[in-house]
Amino acid sequence: xxxxxxxxxxxxxxxxxxxxxxxxxxxxxxxxxxxxxxxxxxxxxxxxxxxxxxxxxxxxxxxxxxxxxxxxxxxxxxxxxxxxxxxxxxxxxxxxxxxxxxxxxxxxxxxxxxxxxxxxxxxxxxxxxxxxxxxxxxxxxxxxxxxxxxxxxxxxxxxxxxxxxxxxxxxxxxxxxxxxxxxxxxxxxxxxxxxxxxxxxxxxxxxxxxxxxxxxxxxxxxxxxxxxxxxxxxxxxxxxxxxxxxxxxxxxxxxxxxxxxxxxxxxxxxxxxxxxxxxxxxxxxxxxxxxxxxxxxxxxxxxxxx
Amino acid sequence: xxxxxxxxxxxxxxxxxxxxxxxxxxxxxxxxxxxxxxxxxxxxxxxxxxxxxxxxxxxxxxxxxxxxxxxxxxxxxxxxxxxxxxxxxxxxxxxxxxxxxxxxxxxxxxxxxxxxxxxxxxxxxxxxxxxxxxxxxxxxxxxxxxxxxxxxxxxxxxxxxxxxxxxxxxxxxxxxxxxxxxxxxxxxxxxxxxxxxxxxxxxxxxxxxxxxxxxxxxxxxxxxxxxxxxxxxxxxxxxxxxxxxxxxxxxxxxxxxxxxxxxxxxxxxxxxxxxxxxxxxxxxxxxxxxxxxxxxxxxxxxxxxxxxxxxxxxxxxxxx
Numbered sequence: 001x002x003x004x005x006x007x008x009x010x011x012x013x014x015x016x017x018x019x020x021x022x023x024x025x026x027x028x029x030x031x032x033x034x035x036x037x038x039x040x041x042x043x044x045x046x047x048x049x050x051x052x053x054x055x056x057x058x059x060x061x062x063x064x065x066x067x068x069x070x071x072x073x074x075x076x077x078x079x080x081x082x083x084x085x086x087x088x089x090x091x092x093x094x095x096x097x098x099x100x101x102x103x104x105x106x107x108x109x110x111x112x113x114x115x116x117x118x119x120x121x122x123x124x125x126x127x128x129x130x131x132x133x134x135x136x137x138x139x140x141x142x143x144x145x146x147x148x149x150x151x152x153x154x155x156x157x158x159x160x161x162x163x164x165x166x167x168x169x170x171x172x173x174x175x176x177x178x179x180x181x182x183x184x185x186x187x188x189x190x191x192x193x194x195x196x197x198x199x200x201x202x203x204x205x206x207x208x209x210x211x212x213x214x215x216x217x218x219x220x221x222x223x224x225x226x227x228x229x230x231x232x233x234x235x236x237x238x239x240x241x242x243x244x245x246x247x248x249x250x251x252x253x254x255x256x257x258x259x260x261x262x263x264x265x266x267x268x269x270x271x272x273x274x275x276x277x278x279x280x281x282x283x284x285x286x287x288x289x290x291x292x293x294x295x296x297x298x299x300x301x302x303x304x305x306x
Numbered sequence: 307x308x309x310x311x312x313x314x315x316x317x318x319x320x321x322x323x324x325x326x327x328x329x330x331x332x333x334x335x336x337x338x339x340x341x342x343x344x345x346x347x348x349x350x351x352x353x354x355x356x357x358x359x360x361x362x363x364x365x366x367x368x369x370x371x372x373x374x375x376x377x378x379x380x381x382x383x384x385x386x387x388x389x390x391x392x393x394x395x396x397x398x399x400x401x402x403x404x405x406x407x408x409x410x411x412x413x414x415x416x417x418x419x420x421x422x423x424x425x426x427x428x429x430x431x432x433x434x435x436x437x438x439x440x441x442x443x444x445x446x447x448x449x450x451x452x453x454x455x456x457x458x459x460x461x462x463x464x465x466x467x468x469x470x471x472x473x474x475x476x477x478x479x480x481x482x483x484x485x486x487x488x489x490x491x492x493x494x495x496x497x498x499x500x501x502x503x504x505x506x507x508x509x510x511x512x513x514x515x516x517x518x519x520x521x522x523x524x525x526x527x528x529x530x531x532x533x534x535x536x537x538x539x540x541x542x543x544x545x546x547x548x549x550x551x552x553x554x555x556x557x558x559x560x561x562x563x564x565x566x567x568x569x570x571x572x573x574x575x576x577x578x579x580x581x582x583x584x585x586x587x588x589x590x591x592x593x594x595x596x597x598x599x600x601x602x603x604x605x606x607x608x609x610x611x612x613x614x615x616x617x618x619x620x621x622x623x624x625x626x
Contacts, residue, residue, distance in 0.1 A: 211392030
């Protein structure tokens with residue numbers, strides 16, 4: 001078990017290293033960043049001076065080594081637009097995005113998993129069809145549209161919730177629902193398939209032959225077995241939530257890293273974009289690691305492996 | 307058979323318009339092993355599911371009665387069936403490892419039959435594990451199915467099926483997935499427990515060798531009907547239905563000449579959609595005539611406790 005854990009952590013570290021390397025080189029592939037930063041009409045000497053100041057005239061591998069060195073000291077550089085440390089600017093936004101992602105995940109897990117279980121257990125019934133319609137809606141309504149509709153209805157017409165901004169928990173409700181809808185549908189569909197798959201297994205028939213009711217067999221045996229694929233999806237979906245946050249944060253003027261990324265791209269604030277990409281990637285890798293550890297919690301076959 | 311533990315009368319099961327099982331009846335006495343034999347698709351497994359009242363939704367019982375002791379199971383609501391399953395009527399399955407939840411300990415699964423948490427019935431579960439021949443039960447009780455071999459898993463299944471001392475055990479191909487040497491051990495175990503505990507066993511199998519090993523009586527099923535039923539010894543010595551005779555002839559014997567061809571029954575079992583009037587074995591039967599293809603033979607006694615459904619039965623000692 002310890003070896004399994006250490007192995008997974010090691011793999012995650014290698015993946016992180018790969019990500020930051022790719023981020024570094026891909027950002028350089030998009031051309032000389034100096035040209036993005038100088039004001040229009042700058043002279044060649046001014047450009048060269050800035051390039052030298054920022055270190056972009058050094059060989060690529062030297063820049064890469066410097067970048068790794070900075071990262072090791074958690075120095076992400078200085079924003080070229082705001083003239084402030086990038087780390088501070090990004091860190092300020094992270095709690096908002098984490099709160100939004102957590103809210104969305106709560107919506108997605110809280111509605112998606114029970115819906116998926118119910119669809120499998122009451123397969124072919126009116127319950128399944130009603131839930132299927134609900135899940136399809138969550139899956140097919142684009143966030144920018146459903147978000148604006150919600151703002152209109154709950155914010156403007158009913159006045160129950162703030163239309164935008166980050167002002168307490170009430171302002172978190174609509175963005176969470178908008179962001180969580182697609183993930184909720186994914187959880188519901190995955191859970192349904194997984195539970196149906198387990199329901200057809202012999203151990204369910206055997207449990208019923210021992211006298212368990214169908215519901216007791218589901219509760220005692222099926223759900224735990226069905227959880228394994230759902231945990232995998234849940235980890236991957238956190239990455240999708242962070243990506244989806246870009247749109248939702250824009251629609252609801254939510255001051256998270258998604259909004260920061262959009263603003264920075266518009267302002268060509270290159271180092272901030274690079275740091276946001278890095279943050280999202282590392283969260284993604286961390287969630288996968290967490291999922292691996294969760295399997296070991298669920299499945300004794302993994303836990304007892306030597 | 308006034309004291310039968312289980313009586314199945316005239317059972318019919320339908321899948322849509324197709325009749326999978328047609329008027330099947332048999333009974334099993336306490337301590338007796340009764341084998342239900344037939345090729346795959348003959349309706350023996352759905353018969354088992356019907357007795358457990360765990361038929362898939364698409365299959366409907368359209369006729370007949372199933373009596374457990376004096377109780378008519380066909381009339382019972384699902385909730386009452388739940389109190390009967392495991393306690394008075396239980397079942398073991400073909401693939402023992404698949405029939406155990408991989409994520410629960412074997413002790414917890416056996417305890418389920420007793421409707422109690424393992425902590426409260428631990429001693430009882432341990433004794434039962436010992437009784438089915440599992441060594442070091444105190445350690446095994448907390449292990450998961452993947453830590454046990456297939457044979458041990460089947461012993462665990464038997465333990466979970468018999469711990470509440472049911473009157474009837476249905477064993478659906480209990481040794482098919484196991485090695486031959488393990489098969490013999492499991493059959494011996496079933497035989498011993500059935501005798502000791504006075505459990506009536508319905509053994510479902512396609513293997514005449516298994517029948518010869520442990521069954522007191524057998525019923526040969528073909529295409530949803532019983533072709534021949536009677537005491538194992540009598541039928542093995544002198545099968546009267548051509549199908550039974552051909553089944554027995556198809557068992558390879560050590561006395562056969564080396565490299566001689568295996569005896570086979572030509573053709574295949576008709577699907578329910580192909581069932582026509584008359585005897586369903588007629589298309590493969592060397593003795594069939596026009597009557598066989600138009601008139602359904604009914605089960606009739608040829609000797610005490612020995613009945614066949616055939617218009618042209620074999621004489622005693624006669625070959626097909």
